[in-house]
Amino acid sequence: MSSCTCSILNKKDPFPINPLIVHKKTKKHFTYPPPPPPPSLKLHKKMSSSSFYLTLFLFSLFLLSINGQDLIYDTCKTSSQQDPNVKLQFCTTSLQAAPASHCANLKGLGMMSIRLTRYNVTDTRCYIKQLLKNNTKKLDPYVKSCLDDCFELYSDAISGIKQAMESYNSKRFFDANVQISSVMDATTTCEDGFKQKKGIVSPLTKRNDATFQLSAIALSIMNIVQSSA
Secondary structure, three states, rough: OOEEEOOOOOOOOOOOOOOEEEEEEOEEEEEOOOOOHHHHHHHHHHHHHHHHHHHHHHHHHHHHHHHHHHHHHHHHHHHHHOOOOOOOOHHHHHHHHHHOHOOOOHHHHHHHHHHHHHHHHHHHHHHHHHHHOOOOOHHHHHHHHHHHHHHHHHHHHHHHHHHHHHHHHHOOHHHHHHHHHHHHHHHHHHHHHOOOOOOOOOOOHHHHHHHHHHHHHHHHHHHHHHHHH
């Protein structure tokens, strides 16, 4: 070496493990090869690397969430323009509340809308059952009769919406359309029953309306899926 001279620490060994190096210009001493970095430095590097990948992962999720929200809004906007039964606000709120909806594609949103309809149908049927069970003596005879009819309608709707999910998955869109339409008919038939007698207020108006709208959303998205295929 022209700029460095070496002092051998062990005369018996011509190549010591860490010979002492003295730099002529700086007069600083250092060993060769350099000692390994302290454990704390290694840990810091590992933590920095982990933090980078975690940040990258969270940023990717953030982008997916934004794209998912855009798809939901655009789909609901198109649906509301094509079908007066679909309300934009109700559509976006319902789909955004569905698990994993922000990561779904158009076909996935269609399945989610059918699944939401199924949940609502099942829950409404359970609600009607509780009304009949807990208020038997207090219920007006006509209201009870209407609730009995609605219970049967929603019972049939459960099997219909299950079949619609299978049909949609198999791309049998015509069958799915018929099956979902039967669910919509069930809600209107149920609600109309209470209107046939003056002074009677339906206890299922909000639930019937929600099921009707969810069914309309499912039909509309299914039509968009078909047209884009």
